[in-house]
Amino acid sequence: MNAFTTSDGCTLDYRVDGPGSAERTLVLLHGWSQSRAMFDRIIPALAERYRVISYDQRGHGESAKPATGARVARLAADLHELLDHLDVGSADVLGHSMGSSVLWSYIDHYGTGRFSSFVVLDQPSACVVLPWMNEGEGKEAGAILDFTGAEQFAAGLLGPDEATVRRSFLTSMLTQDIPADDLEWMYAENCKLPADFGAKLLVDHVMQDWRDLLPGIDVPTLVIGGEVSHVDPASQKWTASRIPGSVLKVFTRAEGGAHFPFFEAPEPFVAALRDFIDSVPAGA
Numbered sequence: 001m002n003a004f005t006t007s008d009g010c011t012l013d014y015r016v017d018g019p020g021s022a023e024r025t026l027v028l029l030h031g032w033s034q035s036r037a038m039f040d041r042i043i044p045a046l047a048e049r050y051r052v053i054s055y056d057q058r059g060h061g062e063s064a065k066p067a068t069g070a071r072v073a074r075l076a077a078d079l080h081e082l083l084d085h086l087d088v089g090s091a092d093v094l095g096h097s098m099g100s101s102v103l104w105s106y107i108d109h110y111g112t113g114r115f116s117s118f119v120v121l122d123q124p125s126a127c128v129v130l131p132w133m134n135e136g137e138g139k140e141a142g143a144i145l146d147f148t149g150a151e152q153f154a155a156g157l158l159g160p161d162e163a164t165v166r167r168s169f170l171t172s173m174l175t176q177d178i179p180a181d182d183l184e185w186m187y188a189e190n191c192k193l194p195a196d197f198g199a200k201l202l203v204d205h206v207m208q209d210w211r212d213l214l215p216g217i218d219v220p221t222l223v224i225g226g227e228v229s230h231v232d233p234a235s236q237k238w239t240a241s242r243i244p245g246s247v248l249k250v251f252t253r254a255e256g257g258a259h260f261p262f263f264e265a266p267e268p269f270v271a272a273l274r275d276f277i278d279s280v281p282a283g284a
Contacts, residue, residue, distance in 0.1 A: 001062065004085050006078050010069060013062035014055030014082065018047035024116065024282050025088055026050040029079070031097025031123075032205060033166070033190045033198055035061030038096075041266040042273075049274065050092070055082060057102070059197040061189065070200035072098070072208060076105035083114060090283045094119035094273070097259065104210040107217065117220045117280045119273065122231050122259050125214060125239050127206035141211055142235025150206050154199040162195055172230050173259035182263070214242035221246040222276045226257035247276060 100123035124142025156165035225236030251257035256265025
């Protein structure tokens with residue numbers, strides 16, 4: 001493991017796998033309340049071809065637990081500074097869940113000049129039906145909450161039933177037959193995110209509306225959904241339709257097609273990801 005300190009003093013734990021001479025660098029961003037370790041089942045196979053960078057975003061995993069920066073925009077700045085630190089000029093980037101939100105924020109602030117390709121993994125372009133959206137627009141974007149639901153979830157994290165709220169949320173994102181020891185390990189990783197920081201970040205994350213950003217994404221993009229995910233796969237199809245030239249992949253239940261396909265069924269996930277990345281010229 002390695003450590004990097006951001007401009008505002010937050011220490012991030014990161015890992016680099018694969019040959020330093022690899023033609024391509026792949027950066028993996030985990031979702032809300034999870035950690036870079038979620039990718040450990042796919043990193044060995046990916047590192048055979050690529051230099052793979054994974055890291056715990058602030059407040060998560062083994063990274064520092066600051067009182068500040070519980071905002072998607074700050075997480076995007078953290079990524080920008082980490083890429084500078086590692087002298088990464090061009091990379092393929094994958095964002096799982098909130099990780100895609102962080103990458104959308106990165107594009108909003110810094111553009112796509114550093115991205116060879118972009119993978120959106122099971123993330124709605126709007127998580128909440130916001131006041132300027134009607135119900136139909138919220139559904140097509142993949143909104144899974146309303147204002148009341150977002151408020152109740154955040155309050156639950158800060159209340160006496162925090163453990164139940166965390167576990168229920170996690171299990172809702174997994175296939176029903178996931179092994180018990182896998183569930184317990186994922187739950188333990190989830191609990192490394194402090195509740196107060198997590199609640200603030202959650203609200204900031206779910207209140208974003210990235211729909212207007214999608215048509216301007218000008219790098220090869222793969223949008224991934226899951227047949228049995230809590231994120232409606234139809235919304236991922238809609239996202240793909242808004243990003244020019246993007247490719248859609250929806251994993252079946254047998255392929256681990258809930259919210260964590262890379263964890264529940266690593267082999268088909270790695271095969272699909274490799275096929276996409278290798279179809280794109282490095283530095284495109």
